[in-house]
Amino acid sequence: MKIFGEILRELRTKRNISQPELADALGINNRVSISNYENGKAEPKYEDLLKIAEYFNVTVDYLLGRENAEKYYFDKTKTVPEEEKKIENFLKETEALIREKSNMSEEELKHIKTFMEFIVRKKD
Known part of the structure:
Protein backbone atom coordinates (compact mmCIF):
# COMPACT_ATOMS: atom_id res chain seq x y z
CA MET A 1 0.00 0.00 0.00
CA TYR A 72 -13.14 7.88 -9.33
CA TYR A 73 -10.39 9.90 -10.90
CA PHE A 74 -11.06 12.25 -13.78
CA ASP A 75 -8.07 14.35 -14.80
CA LYS A 76 -9.53 17.83 -15.15
CA THR A 77 -6.18 19.18 -16.35
CA LYS A 78 -6.68 17.40 -19.67
CA THR A 79 -9.92 19.16 -20.57
CA VAL A 80 -10.89 22.64 -21.55
CA PRO A 81 -13.61 24.35 -19.48
CA GLU A 82 -16.33 23.87 -22.12
CA GLU A 83 -15.50 20.17 -22.40
CA GLU A 84 -15.45 19.84 -18.64
CA LYS A 85 -18.92 21.42 -18.38
CA LYS A 86 -20.27 19.01 -21.00
CA ILE A 87 -18.85 16.05 -19.08
CA GLU A 88 -20.16 17.32 -15.72
CA ASN A 89 -23.64 17.87 -17.21
CA PHE A 90 -23.62 14.43 -18.80
CA LEU A 91 -22.65 12.82 -15.49
CA LYS A 92 -25.38 14.69 -13.61
CA GLU A 93 -28.02 13.74 -16.18
CA THR A 94 -26.88 10.12 -16.21
CA GLU A 95 -26.97 9.94 -12.43
CA ALA A 96 -30.46 11.46 -12.39
CA LEU A 97 -31.69 8.88 -14.91
CA ILE A 98 -30.27 6.00 -12.92
CA ARG A 99 -31.62 7.34 -9.62
CA GLU A 100 -35.04 7.84 -11.23
CA LYS A 101 -35.25 4.09 -11.66
CA SER A 102 -33.90 3.24 -8.22
CA ASN A 103 -34.91 -0.40 -8.44
CA MET A 104 -32.33 -1.23 -11.12
CA SER A 105 -30.71 -4.61 -10.71
CA GLU A 106 -26.98 -5.09 -10.43
CA GLU A 107 -27.07 -6.67 -13.89
CA GLU A 108 -28.77 -3.61 -15.43
CA LEU A 109 -26.21 -1.29 -13.83
CA LYS A 110 -23.42 -3.52 -15.10
CA HIS A 111 -24.83 -3.30 -18.65
CA ILE A 112 -24.94 0.50 -18.44
CA LYS A 113 -21.34 0.63 -17.25
CA THR A 114 -20.19 -1.80 -19.95
CA PHE A 115 -21.92 0.25 -22.65
CA MET A 116 -20.38 3.50 -21.38
CA GLU A 117 -16.91 1.89 -21.33
CA PHE A 118 -17.47 0.69 -24.90
CA ILE A 119 -18.38 4.20 -26.08
CA VAL A 120 -15.39 5.78 -24.30
CA ARG A 121 -12.94 3.23 -25.70
CA LYS A 122 -14.45 3.58 -29.17
CA LYS A 123 -13.54 7.29 -29.07
CA ASP A 124 -9.87 6.46 -28.47
Whole structure:
Protein backbone atom coordinates (compact mmCIF):
# COMPACT_ATOMS: atom_id res chain seq x y z
CA MET A 1 0.00 0.00 0.00
CA LYS A 2 1.35 3.42 -0.95
CA ILE A 3 1.75 6.06 1.68
CA PHE A 4 0.30 9.56 1.46
CA GLY A 5 3.59 11.26 0.52
CA GLU A 6 4.19 8.92 -2.41
CA ILE A 7 0.67 9.41 -3.69
CA LEU A 8 0.90 13.19 -3.38
CA ARG A 9 4.22 13.28 -5.23
CA GLU A 10 2.82 11.05 -7.98
CA LEU A 11 -0.27 13.23 -8.46
CA ARG A 12 1.80 16.41 -8.45
CA THR A 13 4.47 15.21 -10.86
CA LYS A 14 1.94 13.73 -13.30
CA ARG A 15 0.62 17.24 -13.71
CA ASN A 16 4.03 18.91 -13.86
CA ILE A 17 3.29 21.07 -10.83
CA SER A 18 6.13 22.23 -8.59
CA GLN A 19 5.84 22.04 -4.83
CA PRO A 20 5.63 25.84 -4.48
CA GLU A 21 2.96 26.00 -7.20
CA LEU A 22 0.90 23.38 -5.39
CA ALA A 23 1.29 25.17 -2.06
CA ASP A 24 0.10 28.42 -3.68
CA ALA A 25 -2.83 26.73 -5.40
CA LEU A 26 -3.93 25.15 -2.12
CA GLY A 27 -3.39 28.30 -0.09
CA ILE A 28 -0.82 26.62 2.13
CA ASN A 29 1.39 29.38 3.50
CA ASN A 30 4.37 27.23 4.39
CA ARG A 31 5.72 25.98 1.05
CA VAL A 32 8.00 23.55 2.89
CA SER A 33 4.85 21.68 3.97
CA ILE A 34 4.43 20.02 0.56
CA SER A 35 8.02 18.74 0.67
CA ASN A 36 7.53 17.52 4.22
CA TYR A 37 4.30 15.73 3.25
CA GLU A 38 5.98 14.03 0.30
CA ASN A 39 8.99 12.96 2.37
CA GLY A 40 6.89 11.63 5.24
CA LYS A 41 8.21 14.25 7.68
CA ALA A 42 4.77 15.74 8.32
CA GLU A 43 1.11 14.96 7.79
CA PRO A 44 -1.40 17.50 6.52
CA LYS A 45 -4.11 18.96 8.69
CA TYR A 46 -7.59 17.68 7.92
CA GLU A 47 -8.49 20.89 6.07
CA ASP A 48 -5.39 20.64 3.89
CA LEU A 49 -6.10 16.99 3.14
CA LEU A 50 -9.55 17.97 1.87
CA LYS A 51 -8.04 20.77 -0.26
CA ILE A 52 -5.53 18.35 -1.78
CA ALA A 53 -8.24 15.78 -2.59
CA GLU A 54 -10.42 18.44 -4.19
CA TYR A 55 -7.54 19.94 -6.15
CA PHE A 56 -6.55 16.59 -7.67
CA ASN A 57 -10.15 15.39 -7.94
CA VAL A 58 -9.57 12.22 -5.93
CA THR A 59 -11.03 10.92 -2.70
CA VAL A 60 -9.37 11.32 0.68
CA ASP A 61 -9.37 7.52 0.91
CA TYR A 62 -7.29 7.42 -2.26
CA LEU A 63 -4.81 9.95 -0.83
CA LEU A 64 -4.48 7.76 2.24
CA GLY A 65 -3.84 4.68 0.11
CA ARG A 66 -7.12 3.02 0.96
CA GLU A 67 -8.76 2.71 -2.46
CA ASN A 68 -8.12 2.65 -6.17
CA ALA A 69 -8.56 6.12 -7.65
CA GLU A 70 -9.02 4.84 -11.17
CA LYS A 71 -12.70 4.28 -10.51
CA TYR A 72 -13.14 7.88 -9.33
CA TYR A 73 -10.39 9.90 -10.90
CA PHE A 74 -11.06 12.25 -13.78
CA ASP A 75 -8.07 14.35 -14.80
CA LYS A 76 -9.53 17.83 -15.15
CA THR A 77 -6.18 19.18 -16.35
CA LYS A 78 -6.68 17.40 -19.67
CA THR A 79 -9.92 19.16 -20.57
CA VAL A 80 -10.89 22.64 -21.55
CA PRO A 81 -13.61 24.35 -19.48
CA GLU A 82 -16.33 23.87 -22.12
CA GLU A 83 -15.50 20.17 -22.40
CA GLU A 84 -15.45 19.84 -18.64
CA LYS A 85 -18.92 21.42 -18.38
CA LYS A 86 -20.27 19.01 -21.00
CA ILE A 87 -18.85 16.05 -19.08
CA GLU A 88 -20.16 17.32 -15.72
CA ASN A 89 -23.64 17.87 -17.21
CA PHE A 90 -23.62 14.43 -18.80
CA LEU A 91 -22.65 12.82 -15.49
CA LYS A 92 -25.38 14.69 -13.61
CA GLU A 93 -28.02 13.74 -16.18
CA THR A 94 -26.88 10.12 -16.21
CA GLU A 95 -26.97 9.94 -12.43
CA ALA A 96 -30.46 11.46 -12.39
CA LEU A 97 -31.69 8.88 -14.91
CA ILE A 98 -30.27 6.00 -12.92
CA ARG A 99 -31.62 7.34 -9.62
CA GLU A 100 -35.04 7.84 -11.23
CA LYS A 101 -35.25 4.09 -11.66
CA SER A 102 -33.90 3.24 -8.22
CA ASN A 103 -34.91 -0.40 -8.44
CA MET A 104 -32.33 -1.23 -11.12
CA SER A 105 -30.71 -4.61 -10.71
CA GLU A 106 -26.98 -5.09 -10.43
CA GLU A 107 -27.07 -6.67 -13.89
CA GLU A 108 -28.77 -3.61 -15.43
CA LEU A 109 -26.21 -1.29 -13.83
CA LYS A 110 -23.42 -3.52 -15.10
CA HIS A 111 -24.83 -3.30 -18.65
CA ILE A 112 -24.94 0.50 -18.44
CA LYS A 113 -21.34 0.63 -17.25
CA THR A 114 -20.19 -1.80 -19.95
CA PHE A 115 -21.92 0.25 -22.65
CA MET A 116 -20.38 3.50 -21.38
CA GLU A 117 -16.91 1.89 -21.33
CA PHE A 118 -17.47 0.69 -24.90
CA ILE A 119 -18.38 4.20 -26.08
CA VAL A 120 -15.39 5.78 -24.30
CA ARG A 121 -12.94 3.23 -25.70
CA LYS A 122 -14.45 3.58 -29.17
CA LYS A 123 -13.54 7.29 -29.07
CA ASP A 124 -9.87 6.46 -28.47
